[in-house]
Amino acid sequence: MSRSRMGSEHAAYVADMTSRYRRDNERRREFSAESDTGSSQLPHVERVEFYAPQNAREHHTLRYEVVQDRYRADPVLRRGQPFYMAIRLGRPLDFARERMYVVLKYGPRPVVTLGTKVYLPVGKKEFTKEKQHWDCRVHGDDGATVVLQIQIPFDCLVGDWSFSIQTIGAESVGRRRAEYKCRENVYILFNPWCPEDACYMEDAAERDEYVTSDTGKIFVGAHRRYRGRHWVFGQHDNMVLPAAQLILERSGLSHAERGSPAKVVRALTGTLHSENHGGVLQARWDGQYEDGVSPWTWTGSVRILEQYLRSGGRTVKYGQCWVFSGLLTTVCRALGIPCRSVTNFVSAHDTDGTLTVDKFFDAFGDEIEHGPTGDSNDSLWNFHVWNDAWMARPDLPRGYGGWQACDATPQQESDNKFQCGPCSLEAIRRGEVGFGFDTTFLFSEVNADLVHWQEDDASDWGFSKVKRDHYHVGRSVLTKRCGAADSDDEADADDITHLYKNPEGTAAERIAVFNAVRGTVGAQKYFDYPASDDEDVQFQLADIDSVMIGQPFHVDVNVLNKSAEPRTIKAFMHANSVYYTGIKALDIVREPVEFTLQPGQTESVVVKITPEKYMDKLVDYCMVKVYALANVVETRQSWSEEDDFVISKPKLRIEADQPCVVNKECRVSFSFKNPLNMELNGCMLSIEGSGLTRPRVMKLKRTVQPHETFTHTEAFVPRELGDKTIVATFQCRQLFDIEGSKTLAVVN
Incomplete structure (x- = not known):
């Protein structure tokens, strides 16, 4: 549904949501133990208890900070599983003469027929409906308190639901209803633990890596000399779920379609950037970042999403492909969609649908920018980072589910918007460019031919083909290996090129290319030029x-x-x-x-x-x-x-001077040796660590002399037990993108 069709009512809903989430975030940051003396709208319903932490243990959501927040514990639940809630009454309910309903609503105009409004009558002792339906049973009743168990359908719409309790007295059946509105935001997520869910992932180690792990690596650089940047995804931070819901609202995706991971992911790829207006992050590649944040300064997603939420949804400046990929990983994992960042080294940007990247040179060997006609904008990116999201694809033939490529970096329009994917990796590997979404574009990124043309007076059209390289594009496709972690080297890189393309030079690889050519009209003439x-x-x-x-x-x-x-x-x-x-x-x-x-x-x-x-x-x-x-x-x-x-450039070394203990101050040093014959000034250090420290940026009032070893120490208090990764970047006027990471063991 387009924004125009959604109308002013939806705009007001989004504005109210933005204000509410921003208020909640500020209250959580400043909360002190204060009592809630608000009055109930319904006198004989005194309180509703969602048992947020207890349900979270069963729903694999206990790490979400909103679940255990002192200001207000919001339930985070996964579809396809039941949960418990309790209703405390001012007096016992007479089930023979009075009625009570749990009412669930989603979106500004909830409608029962669209699945955005649900009435659950309270009374029966057992579930009677199949798992694809909402259901409610009374688990316990001591008169003053009714404990319910509610079944969430495995295809439930994902997002922030509102709950209320409605009662109808014996004399008011069919007429007046009293309502108690629950103040909690109830987040319902995709469920990779549920076999019936479209995001089901059977392997427990993979679920741990692609759903629950809140740090990871994004590979950058050149194909022979790449490096992994640690990135703090931080999907459990207390403002990420509100930010994810706001992003979905601004995407224009119909509330009734938010049960489909394919549609949700496609909507996210079009909303994490600002090209479609109102997006989270603005892309920029020209080096002019003075009015924002340089892309290489970011250490994770939380700082970006927090700035977006606290500013009332204003676009954050600036990002590049690996930042967009980190953001998409965060939001997908927060919503329960298994997701990973993927880097393609020597990545083609085929702008004219020819399955080739064409470069033109004059007679003197100088490249002709934009080609002889001025409209050839093909390019080869040294690397490009996008994402794989895991899901079933019932809209495609059998065998095309699993990992799906999706890209939140604004490169090219698809269906009149800057969005890309999800596209089956199996379709890309086979060259099945007729399958949605954006298979031709993604196939070109890993498998286009590189063609060089040079001015030639003897040629009919003024250029002759100097080179055609079948194997220059898509030199390797890397992601972080499941379960591995390497702070100092790249031993945790996982080469998944074989999932995107058959081995170079094999018959299967050429067949995939010819399949793609047959399905791409613009490519056919380019594959006939003689050499x-x-x-x-x-x-x-x-x-x-x-x-x-x-x-x-x-x-x-x-x-x-x-x-x-x-x-x-x-x-x-x-x-x-x-x-x-x-x-x-x-x-x-x-x-x-x-x-x-x-x-x-x-x-x-x-x-x-x-x-x-x-x-x-x-x-x-x-x-x-x-x-x-x-x-x-x-x-x-x-x-x-x-x-x-x-x-x-040198690596930034990170060391703790003593064991890190939860809830006790820990001191960590950051250092590197200046490799230049010049002084470094305008120095700045950015650090972030999920469960260790919130994102912080320090402007350092010092210089670093030629070949001097820079050292800086920071103190923070770890909040969680276990292995936690701290990520840092250093920059100055003379050097930038000096980065490093370290996994620290936090103990009792």
């Missing part, structure tokens, strides 16, 4: 594995003349700083080279790049892209290759 076979000079661009910031590096191309005649080579070497989306930022070096190779001769073309050439040209994540293009004068053979890598 030159007259190739007798061999070129190889040497890989650059790792460069520490402040150190030199070089671009190296090895050339071998395999022919029996001399060959004249004209080569162009380029190195650019790039945003991780593949968009060029600044030229670092551009060097033409011309030489002659004798038969059988090998030559190495080397361009050395010093720190002075690149330090002031680096942008977000310190990524560099190298292009090498060459032409053989005698045969018109053309060759091109590209590579990208990350300028590495």
Whole structure:
């Protein structure tokens, strides 16, 4: 249902919800032991008790902070399970002559026929309905208090329900009703523990990782030199469920459709960003973050969602793909949908539906931005982070359920909105682009062909194909391995490329591509362009594995003349700083080279790049892209290759000076060695740890001298027992995105 159709009544409902959640959040932050002396609207119903903590133990929701909040314990329940509640009366109810109902409502205009309003009569001793229906039975009755057990359907609508108790006296049947409105927000979630639920996940270890774990890793960088950033999902924080409900309200998804995980996830991908108006987080990639927060400064989702909720739903600035993925993981897990962050290294953004990423170069080897017509916007992202969500897909053929790709980063419109997924990984792997949602786009991200075109006067349309690479895109797809945790290395990375694509070079992989081509009209002509076979000079661009910031590096191309005649080579070497989306930022070096190779001769073309050439040209994540293009004068053979890598930075070390004890002050130090020959100033440290400390940002009134070891100590009081991960980032004017994490054991 669109926002316009939902009308002013829904707008008022959202405004009231925003105000209520914001008030609740402030009260929870400032709450002191105060008595509740509010009067009941219904004199003979004195109180309703939801047994929030007790029910939470059975519903696997005890970690949600709202369940045990001193201000007001809100029940957090999972569908497909019964729960208990008690009604304390001013006098015993005469069940033979009087009636009592538990009334449940969802949304601004609850309707029984849409499942958004439910009347449960109180009286019978046993459940009589199947598990897909609401049901109520009297568990105990001592006259003054009636204890009920209520069955939640396994396909119940998910979100914040309101409860009330209605009574009808013996003389008022069919006419006047008295009502007691419960003040609690009753959250009903998807249930991965329930076999009938669409989000059911059988494996207990996987449920622990993808539903209940509140920290994880998001992999970033280059495919040969990636690193995992710890992220605090914090889905159990006391303001996350209210924020998730507000996000759903603003998505425009009909309340009657909120029992479908596929529709809920699709709605979330369109509402976590601001492109569709009113979203949580604004995307930005140009490095201009002065009026907000730099994307690499975030350490988790809680600070973002708290700012969103406390500001009354105003968009937060700024995010990039891995931040959107962290947010989506948080909201999905909070709602009970198993979810994980997934990183695709060398990710294609195919803007014209050709299943290719086309790059155009002029006769001198310079890339022609936006192509010869000015509207070619294909790009290769060094990495792109999206999500997998686990669910059944009854709308697809058998075998296409399970993990579904979904993406909250605003890249391209789908059904006239910026939204993406959920799309079956099995459909992507097979190239079944006719299955919803957005399979063609997601297939291209992991399996498009990379095509280089260069100006050629002899060509009918002015360009000839220099290179077609079937295997450059989708070099690896990583997520955090189930159950593993590695603060200092990447041993917890799980390569799930095989779930997205068949092994490169196999018949199955090519069949998947041809399946996709057959279903994509725009792709068919691009797969017919011929390439030159007259190739007798061999070129190889040497890989650059790792460069520490402040150190030199070089671009190296090895050339071998395999022919029996001399060959004249004209080569162009380029190195650019790039945003991780593949968009060029600044030229670092551009060097033409011309030489002659004798038969059988090998030559190495080397361009050395010093720190002075690149330090002031680096942008977000310190990524560099190298292009090498060459032409053989005698045969018109053309060759091109590209590579990208990350300028590495030191890790932020985190150490506790003593064992961490729950509810006692703990001191933790943060340190790294300045790798530069310059002073660091404008220093700032951000830290966050679920169960350890709420998000905090410190502006440090000090500088760090060249090659000095920076050290800073913070104190906090752990709130929960167990292994807890603290995440921190350091930034200054000269360096950014120095990050680290540490898992600390909190004991009694």
